[in-house]
Amino acid sequence: MTREEFTVLRDFIYEKTGICFTETKKYLLESRLTNRLNELGLSSFEDYYFHLKYGAEKARAELVNLFDVVTTNETSFFRNQPQLDAFKAILQKSCMNGSGPPAPLRIWSAACSTGEEPYTLSIILTELMESQRITIPFTIFATDISSKVLESAREAVFGQYSIRNIDASVRGKYFTEDNNMFRLNDSVKKTVKIDFMNLIDDDAYRMYRQMDFIFCRNVLIYFDEKMKKKVIDNMYECTKPKGYLTIGHAESLHNISRAFKPLVFPGTIAYQKG
Ligand SMILES: C[S@@+](CC[C@H](N)C(=O)[O-])C[C@H]1O[C@@H](n2cnc3c(N)ncnc32)[C@H](O)[C@@H]1O
Known part of the structure; x- marks a missing residue:
């Protein structure tokens, strides 16, 4: 070249x-x-x-x-536990405090790669609802620019490497093993809506309004400052008031946006729309 x-x-x-x-x-x-x-x-x-x-x-x-x-599509189930613990803590505090019927949750995994991230969020939410004996209707939107990874996410059959961080009991409950591959159960699959979405396309954000949680992890690192600002400004518009944004643990909103308020959790930061 x-x-x-x-x-x-x-x-x-x-x-x-x-x-x-x-x-x-x-x-x-x-x-x-x-x-x-x-x-x-x-x-x-x-x-x-x-x-x-x-x-x-x-x-x-x-x-x-x-x-x-x-694109670089590295991902896995239960990636970065502190961020997932923060997600759980927020859910417990805001939706499971017994004050009236919980409103349906809208969660977006932007840049979802082969699906491990949105499926992890669905499993966490399902487990939490089960332990609290509560039902919260929820939809998880999962998007990416690569059609190949989206096809794989829809198929939802994963290898050993991808599922290495899942507890054996959770794995047994939500996956069927076949020839060293792990097929995700339909009960989880059907909670996730998978679609193509290019984060540089301002118009495409219209489809993802009023989110309670946005996970936009490990994709900003591929963008320059101008592009990061554009994405985060759009994400801000897509977040509900008091909703949350999670970015990759090695990523930062420093010099990118002051609109989100950083909240400190053990080992991580979550950003909240003021
Ligand atoms: C490293 S993976 C991160 C996967 C997952 N969020 C995680 O943290 O495990 C980055 C993903 O960003 C996607 N991506 C890159 N540029 C994008 C763009 N402009 N719009 C949407 N997705 C993009 C890639 O296709 C890839 O699947």
Whole structure:
């Protein structure tokens, strides 16, 4: 990949996804796109760029593949326990305090990858309701830009690595083991609505208003400051008054937004809309 090819492809990817490939990631981008060139029978990255930019109908189809290869989809069940404990603590305090019938909850896992995050939230909520003998209607919206991971999330069959942090009793209750793979029960699957959503698309946020909780974890790291601000401003609009935002444990809203109020929980911070 020449420097010029890198520059035009990097800018194109940024414009379409918000993901920044810095100079140091040139080889990473090259290796990720090489398969696409081979599949399409193209002989240079410049041809690939022209295919994406001016290929009409075919280019639109190729964008789906591009989104799959430029994204990093690392995730697992019960990722970052302190954040999940904070989620539980908030739920107990705000919805399970016995003051009247609880209102239906709306929860959004934005950038859900293969589904482990939204399914974890559903299991936590289900377990909590069971222990408190209470029913709260809830919907979990799960979105991502990569169609490949969304397909996998819909299938909901997971490997050992993905489920390694789940307690054996919870695993036995919600999964069926088959050939060392773990199929999630329909009772959990049906609580999660899975859809494509590109976080750089301002109009797409209209579908995700009035959220009680937004989990937007481990995706801001791929964006620059301008893109982070845009995403967080949109998330603010999508959160109910007094609703909560959780970002990745290594991410911060410093210099990004002062609109959310940081609340300290053991080992983590949750952000609340004032
Ligand atoms: C590292 S995974 C995080 C998964 C999960 N939130 C977690 O923390 O375990 C990052 C996800 O962000 C998605 N992503 C990247 N850019 C995006 C965009 N512009 N819109 C929506 N999703 C995006 C990727 O496809 C990927 O699945």
